[in-house]
Amino acid sequence: MVRNALLGMIIKRLGRLVVLMFLVTLATTWMLNLVPGSPAVILAGPSATPSVIAAINKKYGFNESVLVQYWHWLSRVFHGDLGRSYQTQQTVTQALSQRVPVSLELTIMAGLIALIIAVPTALYTGYRAGSFADRVVDGVTSSFISIPGFLAGILLAYLLAVKVHVFPAIGWQSLSKNPARNFRTAVLPVVSLSLPLIAIFQRVLRADVIATLQQDYILLARSKGLPTWKILFRHALKPSSFSLLTIAGVAIGGLIGNAVIIEQVYSLPGLGSLLVSSILSKDLVMVQAVIAIIALVYLVLNLLVDIAYTALDPRVAAQ
Amino acid sequence: MSAAETYQQAPDTILSVEDLVLEFPVRDGKRVRAVSGVSFAIHEGETLGLVGESGCGKSSLARAIVQLYRPTSGSVVFEGVDLTRLNGKELKQARRQLQMIFQDPISSLNPRKRVIELVRDPLRIWGIGSPSEQLDRSRQRLGEVGIDADESGSRRPHQFSGGQCQRISIARALMLEPRLLICDEPVSAxxxxxxxxxxxxxxxxxxxxxxxxxxxxxxLAVVKNISDRVAVMYLGRLCEIASSESLYREPAHPYTVGLLQAIPVPDPSARQPFEGRKVRGELPSPLDPPSGCRFHTRCPFAQPRCSSDTPELREIAPGHFVACHFPLTGVHANGAA
Amino acid sequence: MDGQSQTGGTLLTVEDLAVSFSTPYGTVRAVDGVSLQVQRGRALGLVGESGSGKTVLARSIMRLLPRRGVDTTGRVFLDGIDLTVRSPKQMRAVWGSRLSMVFQDPMTSLNPVLKIGQQVAESLRQHRQMSRHDSRELAIKLLDAVGIPEPAQILGRYPHSLSGGMRQRVTIAIALSCDPVLLMADEPTTALDVTVQDQILDLLQEQQHARDMGMVLITHDLGVVANRTDDIAVMYAGQIVEQGPTPVVFAHTKSPYTSALLQSVPRIDNPPHSRLEVIRGRPPSLLNPPSGCRFAPRCLRAQERCSAELPPLTPGPEPGHLFRCWYPVDAPSVPLESSTTRSA
Incomplete structure (x- = not known):
């Protein structure tokens, strides 16, 4: 019964995901049309004649209504063709295949590292709330939150790359070509991205752990003679992780497109920098595709969060 | 006065509940019957005790009587007026003499108001008396329930204990001189x-x-102490109604016997009078109540018929009603070995 | 039932236990100089109203109180071992294996996100180093022993799908899993309906006898302990005001508080509309308890001496009976005829 309810929920949410994807891409087309200045002007260059511009407009359909433009884009997408950059003439698929792995790797690694560090720390500081260790952690996480990501990035690059040459300061090696070197190029950006996440996750979870530890079932677990780590990890973690899960879904999803600054600092070929450059050059096809990818990652992550809820709390599944 | 017709009632009957049904929607379009077909009457100046375990529908029944929940069907005739047919405004008028107090005394009082104001509110709402008369009467009522208005009238509810808050809600309920006071678990907290x-x-x-x-x-012990008659409720239905004396002396419904048997008696020398009549198991889900007699799944005396036919409430002795196909009587009920 | 057990001997000894909490308003002495004993295989009823300190006493005996802001003095011996000097790690070896606890509210005392099977098997795996398979087999036996139908199937369920009574049976199974010598049951039936309460009390009594286990049954209801304990201790405002063998305390009540508590409970064999005896006022604040006898401000028998001097626990004529009063009640509080009229 619970299984069926979960399956039903997933099917319902997948349906909603498809609808939302249509809405997001349509809205993107519409908003890009609102931006002043025709892409044709930029494409044709400053000295182009009106007839050249008109020809470009006709070729790319820039004069059509938003709905017609959207329809053209959509029908191409369903044929597996995401279009070709107006600027570089590279296919969008090709550009994405270079950029998406970089962003995904950064996002997943930063999210995982943040969770791996934040969860035990939060359990311990929640258990020993008010202790010296708790106050130290509080100070450290405050600084993680208040220092902007790019500053942390520059600092880390200076200390670990320029000063001691442990890691390269800039550049990227793809995972498939050279995993060892990929790791070395990824460390600094991943750490920079994960610092604020660690702080947020630790604070959210610590607060919930403190509340959970007041529950009767924790006292019962203690009265069974279980060691503290078992009480924390087995009895306290699961019921405390609802807020963490919600926040993590949003925060990790945010990294995929919002890592622009870190990508700039370390000169990484990620989605964020692609998005910014495409917007600046009015490369509409590219912008459309990048935003669609970002939205897709976001929605899938949130679906995963909802599935995780039911895994965490049997009562959610029963409702 | 109101559009509702006047109903025939025995002259000393103050409230009569007829075939009252209360349903709540639950998920998947299903409905749960919290109260199913309950009828009883309360006479002038009488205390009727309504007893049952959690989930039996007793609180829902109380709320349906004062129309806090609108009944699905059936009638609630209070002083000759069927409350189920009244609209909001008429209801307010009719409910003036029908007051209710609740289990949790602290949360049922507005925490921001001073106690004297809380007690005075009903008079102000109804515009009875001048402000100074209203205050006088409020002080007097508070005095009646054992709260010194001069000393503590300007305090707020959270500054009182649970027992004192219950006194305050009683004082407030009495301000309009009700003819019927409904007390929903007033002492269990x-x-x-x-x-x-x-x-x-x-x-x-x-x-x-x-x-x-x-x-x-x-x-049951609390109810017996205060009541003239007692009604026992199980899963939305009445099992038994009788005077408190005969209900306790000659309980006829196996559930009543089970309840009596389960009361812990503070006396080590007392012999359990209904030994061997214990109720088995626990309350079935109200979403899917048992067929026939709803108690048959836990009844030590259940027969095949009990799971198919629903027993109606019938009179087995003057004033003693029971809804059971095989009511216990005399020696049988007391379980003498 | 006779509470006499063959093994005998003292299982639990509490000596002059005191617990105080520091609060922003001052120090609250929740338990104030309590001494008591539980004999092997016998049940002690610990009776008191809310705020009397009975739960704090139970938790301090178990050493389950938080360490911060709590000051505990006195000694607790379980089987001759002083628990008060044991380290938290040493206590973990005692908890759940020799000394276990059942809590008041079964709706909150089971972890909502862990399966029943896991919660029952946990102690077995911890204390007995049992394999997953063996602990599962034993968990099924335990659930069956506490009256849970289809125990194998229940192992895979979560607490929310069980009724309150079933959940309390599960917590009892957990408490009994490693054969403790002493079970502390803190208001185990207060949250339950009366018919279910009766079933759970029967279960506890039956298990206590079958395992020859010591039990402390904590309750506010004198009715709950009357027929199910060998000894009782009545607490008021952090102190014991009367203790002794259960039949003696009921038949020869000496403390005016115990007596008033007995009289204020409506009894099923009273005629309707009988006037209840009332204890005037309410329990004192433990922040600033009254001088002398703590019950004196509410006591109808109080004299001048009562508010000046705290009466010591004084032995009564019956063996083992102690009471704390300068002017004890003489007449038996329970009229003897009542027991004869009850049986048909």
């Missing part, structure tokens, strides 16, 4: 020593003001 104070107070006030009480509780 209180400590034993405080519970006795509130029970004695209710007895005194009832006598002094000549009101009738519908006293709802899960504790």
């Amino acid at each position: 209180l400590d034993v020593s405080v519970q006795a104070q509130v029970l004695n107070l209710l007895e005194d006030l009832k006598r002094r003001h000549g009101m009738a009480l519908l006293f709802i509780a899960h504790d």
